[in-house]
Amino acid sequence: MTRLIDKLLKTLDKSVETGARTAARNLGRRSFMAKAGASVLGAAVATPILPFDRRANASELPEDECSYWRHCALDGNLCSTSGGSLTQCPPGSSASSVSWVGTCSNPDDGKDYLVAYNDCCGKPPVDSAAFCYTSEGERPGYRMGLYNDINWCMANTDKGYHCTVSVVVGLAE
Amino acid sequence: MKSKTAAFVALVALTGSAFAQDAIEPETLTVKETIDEGPNLFVLSQEWKGPSSINVLGAEDFAMKGNMGPGTTAQMVLSADGKTMYTTSVYFERYTYGSITNVFHTWDVDTLKIKGEFEFGDKMAHVESQPALLALSSDEAYALAQNATPATSVSVIDIAAGSALAEIPTPGCWGIFPSTSGMKFTTICGDGTFQTYSYAADGTFGDPGKSEKIFDVDDDALFTNGVRVGDTLVYVSYNGNLYVVDDSGEVPVLSETIALTEGVLGKWAPSGSELIAYNAPTNTAFVLMHSGSYDGSHKNGAEQIWAVDMDSKTVVGRAAAHHENGLIVTQTEEPMLYGANEEGEVYLYSVEMGDEVFLEVAEEFNIAGWPTVMELDR
Numbered sequence: 238m239t240r241l242i243d244k245l246l247k248t249l250d251k252s253v254e255t256g257a258r259t260a261a262r263n264l265g266r267r268s269f270m271a272k273a274g275a276s277v278l279g280a281a282v283a284t285p286i287l288p289f290d291r292r293a294n295a296s297e298l299p300e301d302e303c304s305y306w307r308h309c310a311l312d313g314n315l316c317s318t319s320g321g322s323l324t325q326c327p328p329g330s331s332a333s334s335v336s337w338v339g340t341c342s343n344p345d346d347g348k349d350y351l352v353a354y355n356d357c358c359g360k361p362p363v364d365s366a367a368f369c370y371t372s373e374g375e376r377p378g379y380r381m382g383l384y385n386d387i388n389w390c391m392a393n394t395d396k397g398y399h400c401t402v403s404v405v406v407g408l409a410e
Numbered sequence: 411m412k413s414k415t416a417a418f419v420a421l422v423a424l425t426g427s428a429f430a431q432d433a434i435e436p437e438t439l440t441v442k443e444t445i446d447e448g449p450n451l452f453v454l455s456q457e458w459k460g461p462s463s464i465n466v467l468g469a470e471d472f473a474m475k476g477n478m479g480p481g482t483t484a485q486m487v488l489s490a491d492g493k494t495m496y497t498t499s500v501y502f503e504r505y506t507y508g509s510i511t512n513v514f515h516t517w518d519v520d521t522l523k524i525k526g527e528f529e530f531g532d533k534m535a536h537v538e539s540q541p542a543l544l545a546l547s548s549d550e551a552y553a554l555a556q557n558a559t560p561a562t563s564v565s566v567i568d569i570a571a572g573s574a575l576a577e578i579p580t581p582g583c584w585g586i587f588p589s590t591s592g593m594k595f596t597t598i599c600g601d602g603t604f605q606t607y608s609y610a611a612d613g614t615f616g617d618p619g620k621s622e623k624i625f626d627v628d629d630d631a632l633f634t635n636g637v638r639v640g641d642t643l644v645y646v647s648y649n650g651n652l653y654v655v656d657d658s659g660e661v662p663v664l665s666e667t668i669a670l671t672e673g674v675l676g677k678w679a680p681s682g683s684e685l686i687a688y689n690a691p692t693n694t695a696f697v698l699m700h701s702g703s704y705d706g707s708h709k710n711g712a713e714q715i716w717a718v719d720m721d722s723k724t725v726v727g728r729a730a731a732h733h734e735n736g737l738i739v740t741q742t743e744e745p746m747l748y749g750a751n752e753e754g755e756v757y758l759y760s761v762e763m764g765d766e767v768f769l770e771v772a773e774e775f776n777i778a779g780w781p782t783v784m785e786l787d788r
Contacts, residue, residue: 309706310706335560358507359506359507360506360507361459361505361506362458362459370709371706372706372707372708372709373705373706374705374706375706375708375709376600376627376631377584377585377598377631377632377633377634378535378537378556378558378562378584378585378634379582379583379584379585379597379598379599379600379627379634380600380627380631381558381560381562381582381584381600386537386538386683387535387536387537387538387558387560388458388483388536388537389560390536391535391536391558391559391560392559392560394507394508395506395507395508396500396502396507396510396536397459397502397505397506397507398458398459398536399506
């Protein structure tokens, strides 16, 4: 795992823990967390944290869409076959405020990129959409930022799972 | 066609009952009161866009006995006597958007009816069903439900009171493994440690007992769904090691590790979700395995089921599998092993014990859904 992901996850865990402790003192245990931790990773993936390399987009889509390099840890329906694109949620849906992260290698330049897998939310899944089930570098919920078996619309107002995008957010070290 | 049917129904009504009674004894519509007797296999088919379904099958012949209907992304756990099923579910007010509630249900297994229900907030994890995400305390007075917002916590649910007693923050940790006595549970954490939390009947809880680092999340991550083996918990790692963790004290301790794949050719590795099952009378564990493993293959359907003798700590059988992701085994002297795959197939394997363990498919059934987790009443 890259140091960058480590840093992301540690930031998430640290914020959650700090938020939990503070809120447990201030609000009582039942309302301990609010969305302190949820917003951390969301903010991190919404803003590219390293210089963005546009060559990350260069590789052509293969016939088997799930084998496209940036989908290396994607468990879900492709938004690109649900009315959106690789990086766009379909019209009328909302982008998840939090996401999981994969580290995928682009065969065109041999470099590893950080890919944020945001779910798109608030609509039913498209039944005809391509379903991908890849899990490179995936870990269970104790490394939540790498976990792809959970509904990442969980922190949104509209929590219905629609589809998933793969957004290149930086170079992995 | 519709008008012809309506005309026929009207004709029967007008000509009166004498015509029908002369021909046959009219049948009476009833509702079957209870499921057929005999041991049961409960198979949860989880849904993310509507109600989930717990299929109740005869454990020996896979006869369909009926179902129970919890909500979306449901989790389930069965009482020790097999008479009561507990579920947690998400209910969307507008199916895909707007407010949600989490509902705890108690079901009577004999009648498949709801015995009780109540709401317990809105933080339960919307996640694939797994045995580690909803558990009962040792006395079955409390249910422990995994939350994720995505910050993780555990709701302690007082079943008799019908409400959540406490929400225990478990930052960076995942999974719930209740102790064999008392009010404690252990969880797996992202820094490679395990933590044990205690709680009290008044809803208070203390700081967790945190272990030394037990596993390496990057080099040999653990699957979440372990099994209880006596006083210990046993987890499977991505590389094919069993981690035996003693959770009897205030701080979890690694007892030992058991290598399953050392010296085995073919890059065999464990895979699946509910990928280990343990039969106590024979002290045998069963593990889902696949060959040619690579980074990301840890959810592949199984090619083989390996039997592990927990006395000698060796693999004592390797049998062909059917792409299963989940396993469960009876606690009978002669084990009966069940597997389920993501194509909806459920298999019953007969188990021939001995110096070498053999498995053979005895029954199969397609539930036409997504069987994620199973329960047995024996």
